[in-house]
Structure formats: C-alpha cells, structure tokens
Amino acid sequence: MAKTITERADIIPVLAEIFREYGFEGASLAVIGDKTGLGRGSLYHFFPGGKEEMATAVLHHIDTWFEDRIYRPLRESDDPAAAIGAMCRAVSDYFHSGCRICVVGAFALDNVRDRFAGAILDYFAKWRHALAIGLQKTGHAPDQAIDLAEETVANIQGALVLARALDDPAVFERAMQRIEKRLL
C-alpha cells in the first residue's frame, strides 16, 4: 500500500509553490495532498505539526536559499559590486521575472503574519543588513547604505505586488533594471 520514494526534503519545494499559489489559509490539506501526491498519513508523518510545520519548513528552506545565494555573497564577497549585480540577477531569476510571488511578503500582508513573525522579520532584516554591508563596501556611507538597502528591498517587494496587480511582469523587470542602475 505504500512506496518509500519521497523524502521530506523533496516535498518542501512543492509545498513552497503551493503556499505561493494559494497562500497559507488557501492551501488546504486537500490541495496539498493533490499537488504533492501524498496522503494525509504521509504528510503528517513528515510534518507532525501539520500545516504550521510545513510552512515553517518552507520559510526555513527559503531562508537557507537566500542566505547561501544572496546574503552571504553580499556580506563576504571581495567584489561587492559583482555580488550586488549577482543579487539582482538571482532575484530576477528567483521570482521568474515577476511571475512568481514572494511567499514571505505575502505572509507579511496576510493575517498569518503573527504566527510566522519571527521568520518573516528575519528574512527582510537579513536582506537589508547584507545589502547594506555590500553597499558600504562599494563606498556608501553606513547610514546611506542602510537607507538605500531598505529602499531596494521595499522596491523589490512593491514591484512584485504591482506586477501581480497589473498582471504585467514587465513592471517587475523595469523595477529590477532601475534598481541595478542605482546600486552600481
């Protein structure tokens, strides 16, 4: 009756896509079961904490991805300008040029924000902090760097909202081009 094919780690990206598409409340166990192909038993076997644990795992997965691909290079690269350019490209890729939504941003506006407040705050605080360090290394004064980093992160999130609202990915692409030009 059972096949031991799937691993917990393999399910998380699928869950991420589900939360992205349906939101936390909209991602019912029925939907999750359909999209993952897993029954309730399997889901609760891998995530005894239920939906909340699934979402936590997704947020942690996202955090790891951004830490490895974006935050750490920004903080530690010897070539900060290259790291900033790489961030812009990575972000554009990650959000599929505006077709994809930021789960963390969506959670922040949702009424589930309080439940995941820590992870949401970390995501944005780390991003702002890492980018500010990168900008300092390219010659910006500390205050100015933090300000510009905050503006940039907000701009990316706003562009995702606007692109989705106007149903026009080009909005996001234009925003990323403006951002890259201003940062470098």
Added chain:
Amino acid sequence: MAKTITERADIIPVLAEIFREYGFEGASLAVIGDKTGLGRGSLYHFFPGGKEEMATAVLHHIDTWFEDRIYRPLRESDDPAAAIGAMCRAVSDYFHSGCRICVVGAFALDNVRDRFAGAILDYFAKWRHALAIGLQKTGHAPDQAIDLAEETVANIQGALVLARALDDPAVFERAMQRIEKRLL
C-alpha cells in the same frame, strides 16, 4: 426584535477594516458578524451576494476615496506640485503612517486576486496614470513620468510590506520622505 439604525454605507468602512485585518478568507462571517454587530440575516440583507459583494463594496469605496482625494487632484489640479505633496500626505495619513495595510495590495498577493482582478488592476493603473499626469505637468517627459509614477506606487506598496514585516512603521515613514523628496 429589530432596529433600523444601521445603513449599508455605515458598514462598509467597518468591513474594510475587517478585510484589512483578516484578509478575505480570514474574514469569516462569524468575525464579520462580531465586528459589525450584525447577524447573518442583516448582512445578507445588505449584501445579498455575500462576502464577495462585501469585498466588492469595500474595493469600490476605496476606489472612490482615492479618486476624489488623490487621482483627480493629480490629474486636474492647476498646481501639480501641490497635488503631489498632498498625495504624499494623504497616503501617509491613509495608511496610518505604515500601521495600516493596503487592502488592494494584500488582495493582489492573495489567492483571491483573480476574483477581484478588475478592481485591483484599476486601482493601481489609475494611480500610476494620475501620478504620471501630475509629474508631466511639473516638467517631466511623458516616458520618464510614467516610469517615475510606476516606481513610486511600487515603492509605497513595498514600504507597506516591509513596515509590516519588520513591525516598524518608521520604515514606511522613511520611504514616504524619500518619495516626496524625489517627486518634488
């Protein structure tokens, strides 16, 4: 058993606040009943279409507010710089300096986007268009005006996301100051 005190129009701002706080899906009829003090019968008397009609009414109410207070002045004012400054102040007030969320933006990121796609698109398209006209009147070239308007609207939305995520209204205030400085 009944009192004819409430008017439909009086309920809409309450509904707006509910959708702001709970989102569309999170705003159950139980919550709506509690917060409005109205029973299911009354709610369906005023809004035969149920939750969907309530949300539509809220979106229309918001559209009217922005049209009167922001879009039209931007498009028609003889003093465009003053209209832009007024927009910044009105926006800051409207969003309670970052403590309040944009319902339309939240809907755009939610999985209910498709249901209200028209109203959501209108809200942002009208804003961008009106601001672009205002910016043209202050001397910007048409292309540049549209670009700057789009960036500004995205910036405001992003600042709301970030302020809520970091639980720090000052993020929004700083964004609005940057915006005002750049526009004028």
Added chain:
DNA sequence: CATGGTTTGTACTGATCGGTAAAGTCTGTA
C-alpha cells in the same frame, strides 16, 4: 524467508465554513 520499523491509504472526528429559510419585530405611512 522472517521480522520490525518506516511509510502510506482510508475512514473518521468535531469544528467551522459560507450561505439559506423562515418567523419575528420594527418603523413609516395613511
């Protein structure tokens, strides 16, 4: 082939969802 822990399918629970039905109470008009 046997065994035992791991993984899975299915049926179920109680709660809550959005929405409906109908009987009741109020108020303006004449």
Added chain:
DNA sequence: TACAGACTTTACCGATCAGTACAAACCATG
C-alpha cells in the same frame, strides 16, 4: 389603528476544514 416593507434573529444546511487513528503495505535488515 392597520398595513406593508425594511430589518433582524435564530436555527439550520451541506460542504469543507485541520487533524487523528489505525491497519495495510513497504523495505532494509537478519
């Protein structure tokens, strides 16, 4: 005072929700 329509209360509907229980089936060990 009588009536009509506006408004409200309450109980209820089927559907769906997240989560649980448990037996069946798997697979890596012996």
